[in-house]
Amino acid sequence: xxxxxxxxxxxxxxxxxxxxxxxxxxxxxxxxxxxxxxxxxxxxxxxxxxxxxxxxxxxxxxxxxxxxxxxxxxxxxxxxxxxxxxxxxxxxxxxxxxxxxxxxxxxxxxxxxxxxxxxxxxxxxxxxxxxxxxxxxxxxxxxxxxxxxxxxxxxxxxxxxxxxxxxxxxxxxxxxxxxxxxxxxxxxxxxxxxxxxxxxxx
Ligand SMILES: N[C@@H](CCC(=O)N[C@@H](CS)C(=O)NCC(=O)O)C(=O)O
Numbered sequence: 001x002x003x004x005x006x007x008x009x010x011x012x013x014x015x016x017x018x019x020x021x022x023x024x025x026x027x028x029x030x031x032x033x034x035x036x037x038x039x040x041x042x043x044x045x046x047x048x049x050x051x052x053x054x055x056x057x058x059x060x061x062x063x064x065x066x067x068x069x070x071x072x073x074x075x076x077x078x079x080x081x082x083x084x085x086x087x088x089x090x091x092x093x094x095x096x097x098x099x100x101x102x103x104x105x106x107x108x109x110x111x112x113x114x115x116x117x118x119x120x121x122x123x124x125x126x127x128x129x130x131x132x133x134x135x136x137x138x139x140x141x142x143x144x145x146x147x148x149x150x151x152x153x154x155x156x157x158x159x160x161x162x163x164x165x166x167x168x169x170x171x172x173x174x175x176x177x178x179x180x181x182x183x184x185x186x187x188x189x190x191x192x193x194x195x196x197x198x199x200x201x202x
Pocket of ligand 1 (some may be wrong): 012047
């Protein structure tokens with residue numbers, strides 16, 4: 001069975017739990033705190049969570065890489081369209097975008113919000129980064145349009161990845177989600193698989 005190490009309230013780990021719930025893949029959750037125990041540093045020298053272990057000595061971090069790995073390893077699944085489906089490219093793009101563009105920027109904002117001295121909390125980099133995330137969310141809202149999901153009529157990895165980034169923006173940073181994405185996020189949160197995933201948090 002795959003094993004996913006996560007923080008007690010780590011939303012990137014929830015991405016992976018949620019995917020497992022959607023596809024019916026059994027998984028085990030290991031919850032760690034910060035600073036990391038030495039055993040975790042040895043297991044995942046890159047640091048950070050989530051971290052996935054699978055049979056055959058597989059051990060990887062990066063939530064989006066984990067999602068793509070699981071979809072390929074335990075698919076096929078409608079969460080990742082087939083390679084000859086035109087939707088495949090956009091699912092890849094948005095899934096990677098959720099972390100490479102949005103999540104990475106959110107980490108800078110969260111570090112500034114929670115750890116910077118008061119005088120530095122509203123520095124130039126924070127303002128620029130916040131603007132980039134706001135732009136990215138506007139882009140995502142445009143992609144969504146009036147559709148129920150970002151790509152096609154069914155939930156894909158793109159929704160899981162982006163929906164979780166919206167949770168970080170709203171939940172961790174207390175920011176407002178643009179109205180069209182707010183309704184979308186509520187639809188995602190209503191999914192039984194999402195709720196089971198959230199219940200698996202430590
Ligand atoms: N791009 C990585 C980001 C991982 C990340 O920053 N995770 C946070 C928790 S959600 C973390 O581990 N922070 C503490 C650290 O980096 O040591 C991913 O998507 O997995």
